[in-house]
Amino acid sequence: MSVKVFDTKEVQDLLKAASNAGTNGANGTQAGDARTQQIVQRLLGDLFKAIDDLDITPDEVWAGVNYLNKLGQDGEAALLAAGLGLEKYLDIRMDAEDEAIGLDGGTPRTIEGPLYVAGAPVREGVAKIDLDADEGAGPLVIHGTVTGLDGKPVAGALVECWHANSHGFYSHFDPTGKQSDFNLRGAVKTGADGKYEFRTLMPVGYGCPPQGATQQLLDRLGRHGNRPAHVHFFVTSDGHRKLTTQFNIEGDPLIWDDFAYATREELIPPVTAKTGGAALGLKADAYQDIEFNFVLTPRVEGKDNQIVERLRASATA
């Protein structure tokens, strides 16, 4: 039986009480945080309304509540945010904000994802970041130039990079515990030529933990939880805005079927087979080469409006 109670005074009063929105504390001071009250009032209200509209049953509500407990126990809330397109949605909004102020050009942003680790050692210009042996992965050189919108090289830019191994696992988050800290994670400072280079190994795409809360929901939605092979970057420079991006490995069958929706046309650089790896200290003479140039955008009224605060792992190298 479908009843409608959302618009009753009782429910509206309940929402107001629960969020404590628009109330004053003693002596007219604000009790609680006004922004939190505003957001909770809206989100809780939208949930109440959905329960009314869809006639969501008590069993379904408690299944959802228990799901949140499992999500937290599994430490997967940020993974689910990527999988449900919430992180992509934030990118869509930032793209629109840039467009609204006429800021175009520059390497497109795409989602950070939940697997960055702060604290990688910073090298000058070039870093070899494959610290652990990985039988399943061939050598890969990633290199390019950091420029501004004017095409001029940016000196002193910090290029940070992180990616998975041949099992699709990231160091620090590897369920086998087999990778050392900062394996396949690096940071390079550009010189006057703006160039950076990472000597590493070819990654394989990530898959959500099969027993985790994220995959559990994706299964119910009839979706997979896999990403194409990809490499993440942060590029920071004084005088420019921080760039958060990734590229995909050309040819991966999941490029246009990424469960986290991070693929963009401009972020699929060609992969070129090369020789001469021995001289570069690679594990084989034949290697794959990807040139990827970063174009940074200027600050907005002197400010870097691309710094996103979120909880991130960190380690000491």
Ligand code: MBD
């Ligand atoms: C990843 O490697 C990733 O980049 C994202 C967005 C989600 C899960 C794993």
Ligand code: FE
């Ligand atoms: Fe990733």
